[in-house]
Amino acid sequence: MKTRLLWLLVPALLAAGCGPVEDSEAPVIDELTGQVLLEATTKYDMHRLMEDTDITGGQWITTAQVQAFLQQNNSYLATYKDPAWGSKTAAALIVERSKAYSISPLYMLARIQVESSLVQSGTSNNLAKATGCGCPDTSGCDAQYTGFGNQIECSAKKLRGYLTDLDAGRATVSGWKVGVTKSTSDPCSVKPVTKATAALYTYTPWVGAYAIQCGRTTVGGSSLVRVIFDRYKSAYAWGTGATGCYTETAGTTLPVNGCVQSSSDALWRQCLSTGAFTAGSTAKPSTCTVSYPWCSSSTLGRSVPARTCVQSVNDSQWHQCGVEGAWQSAPTAPTSGAGPVGACYEMYAL
Template identity: 75%
Template sequence: MKLRLSVLLVPALLAAGCGPLTGDEAPVVDELTGQVLQEATTKYDMHRLLEDSDVTGGTAITPAQVQQFLQQQGSYLAGYTDPAYGKTAATLIVERSRASNISPLYMLARIQGESSLIQSGTSTNLSKATGCGCPDTSGCDAQYVGFGKQVECAAKKMRGYLTDLEAGRATISGWKVGVTKATSDPCSVKPVNMATAALYTYTPWVGAYATQCGRTTVGGSSLMASIYNRYLTAYPWPTSAEGCYSGTVDATVQEASCVQSSSDALWRQCLSGTFTAGGTVKPSNCTVSFPYCQSTRLGRGVPTRTCVQTSSTVWQQCGAEGVWRSSPGAGTTGVGPMGACYAVYAL
């Protein structure tokens, strides 16, 4: 699948690595997007664009920190709430990324590289924020239109590529660690790690920010390395976590905690600061668990933080270990003892 490419339009964070054009130099325009590329003074090895931990790390990053970063950049997303999800852009970036064990910081770079939304004060390209399912030659696939859907799509795509690579398989487009393959520039690239192979699967161009080869009039996957490394030092991101952030719980849960995800009902366990891949069976060694709570009134199970009215005066919220907790104000405030209601079911 060919995915939309874009460029870093605002130079504020690039002072250390990419400078503006000077003198009588003609601007270089991305031949795929028509946008102006910044001149690169820091470039990256096309065989090792990012580390695996760059793409899968960031477990300690919270929605509040992403929100602060968006505000710092003057981003339109700082004031955006996705109507389809009822959640802020910052929450969706963290929640949807971590649900697929993808770093929110990588996702910020992906959004900027594809749509410039992180550093733009306008909503242009909002519906195709990550370029996922959006070929250059046509519009976006309807199932992926919308900010939250775009973030979720990008996270799931990267997770799928990494899962194949972790199993020793090539990705859907044939990229594999240690195997040479031609990009669309064209360049002969031999990825030395899974992150690099996954990046080329998502965007099969080296682009203008590599030390070797690369089409100078395309941003390409090397642009992801450039943006990621600028963003890494542009904000005091936490470097480690005592546990894992869970979008389902909307909090950082302790090591060895188990969460039944609100997105797919699969169980994931926090191990060494990262959630494991999802499974249908709850792990046997959970220090604490956050399963679905069984609701007699609804006749089914519902995720942690769900708020349900059971009588004219009684509200409850699904809590740890599948226990319903009294939540008298949920009907008016949308908040219970576990925090904001994941969903609200009134009589």
Template identity: 75%
Template sequence: MKLRCTLLLLPVLYLVGCGPSENEVVVDELTGQVLEPVTTEYDMHRLLEDSDITGGQWITTAQVQAFLQQKGSYLATYKDPAWSNKTAAALIVERSKAYTISPLYMLARIQTESSLITSGTSTNLAKATGCGCPDSGGCTISYAGFGNQIECSAKKLRGYLTDLDAGRATISGWKPGVTKSTSDPCSVKPANKATAALYTYTPWVGAYAIQCGRSDIGGSSLVAVKYNQFKSEYAWGTGSTVTCYSGTVDGNVAVGVCVQSSSDGIWRQCLSDGTFTAGTTTKPTTCTASWPWCSSATLGKSVPARTCVQSSGDLQWHQCGAEGLWQSAPNAASTGSGPVGTCFATYAL
């Protein structure tokens, strides 16, 4: 903790003692949030596992809503008018899954940056995930607002992982197996993609890692603390009990997930018995996540999930992914696959 000096009055003389008091409150110099006592220490080279960042795709809006209520969070009753009055829980789940980012990780990120998961007030709502808010101060206006913050955070993290999946370093130079200095400063050699991505987002080790020694900043190590704390505080499940195999996705999807079939364009939803519904021409309103066709300006039409297209706009390859979003697929031309699997079809210029 930061040392502070306290004047101690004794019967005979005055003594000046320096050191953190038992009830001292230490505020994170980056986020302004109150830091909790260090009770868990993480390896700064391996803060989280890759599956911690990208897993949890079975987590539902109902589960996140229940967790927010359990925590007495202001977010439990919040709806974002800029996002069609969607609830905070819906935005956390939908926007995280749109980029194959774990909603549980997003909860940890929100708590680290703004304390909104446990706060009963709206303080810091506009900068919930700290996205677009550099250490130098100030936040980008276009990222202000809860829904925008979730979207920004998930999209940026997916971008970092896309670079790492392709064997490249992230935009700020982080890469597994490569030593780089954090802002603490400490020399860190990320052991996996998750840790490299975390330091790209927040280049501070912080107070909760074994090796660094920083005590006045939460940093990326606090994300690990919150992730594992939240993981143990609620029965999130494993998502492995019941799934449905989808040929369109070329893999299993969780109960509640909707898929627009590559064969006939019909929407089908995974049921709790491991089968899909008969299907409808319109997307069900109860989808926990979805795999729709993606609209391609290059082709002038929509194409099924996993389709790979070389864009006429930037000449780069992209693949149709979850929620109808195009993801960078730099190796599609040579490998026939992208971030969501084997290309359903390929379209080169």
């Protein structure tokens, strides 16, 4: 565990010459995670650690790209498949579960490395607590979140919950909010400028060693997430995201300016050219090039999200909620669980 992050220091060592390098000081170990801390050669503003699109962007990133990145880093995760999640690969789980909550897979890779070093480790140490989700500083990990797939799901879901609260103008579960000063565990007095920064401190309430102000030198904290994110962002050709945004609600990739009414909270989100969605709004954006709204069902007496399959009381036939809120014939839904726009989000038989 002590050497997992040391590859990031190689350029500095090589610049010193080709002779043997004496380790004059013992490596500094993060007192919370047990990981080796990096040299703080770059420091960030603790009030603005990350931009919102750093956490919600990257929706164009594919499983193949993440798999290649893991292989590039000789990661144990490059060959891992989670039996609890249908033997899906680590890359597939990182991409699918992150995108299910409109969280960036690139951010998730940085989070995994900060919490467990698994992205750059060739061993399975810390696999069960890969993202540190459900593992508070003051106690052990919650058993319900044990396992790699569960850790990715937990981390992405919790972060989305924080952002949902912040989008609605509320503070997060632990009281973090944009423009409101709050003390971290370092302690430091932080006034988040971005929602992403407030969400980071909700997840890990430490500034750590890589911020300009106040941080501790014995803890990586939330500032380390920014360090690793920036390094990973430039270490692989992830693309630009101009092709669109993947939406779990519609089960498809929307083009830029495409819109979807989320199945989780019924709020409208529009795809940006960065590959991220806009913050949720109750009104449908006026510039949507294509949209997936909820569909009104007379059979159920209410509206339901895109991809929902319903057996109509009028003709006993199955239909699926599709693009532009239109019901489409879905005769195979009762046997295959899917219709013309993909797997049924929910199924309602007579």
